[in-house]
Amino acid sequence: MHNKPVALVTGANKGIGLQISKELATHGFTVLVGSRNFEKGKKAAISVGADARAIQLDVTDQHSIDAAAAYP
Template sequence: MGTEERVALVTGANRGIGLEVTRRLAERGWTVLLGARSAAKGARAAAGLAPARVEVLELDVADDAAAANAGNVVLERHGRQSRFRAPRPPAEWCSMADAPAG
């Protein structure tokens, strides 16, 4: 991808697998929109992550209008969205040696 900014929108990112995917993408230099139904919960989750790389986006994927709006927000903020499927992380993150403790 060269020096082009890589952008991902991760849904359900305020906890669990979505939060871990967000953390790992941010650590690898991606700009990540942390999608959460509650902006407050999203902000609490983002507080422990790379602040320059993580943006909170209030998003309820069960609401069609909210989901459509999320796409518009990504385009407005970043001009596009890089391809990424969440919450399934890339294969290199799935080895037992790389699994988080606990």
């Protein structure tokens, strides 16, 4: 059973969001690295750690939010 807490960080492929993602990973979270640019998100997720995954998310687009919410 997967008991690790999961955090979704928006704006996470650089700047404050990326740093928050790294801190959460250090504190035992599985981190979903959210941003519009998926390629940059994938690179950022690698820098966050092995248990981080990129997720494409535009917080101004309801369809994008719905798709992110349905992420397995």
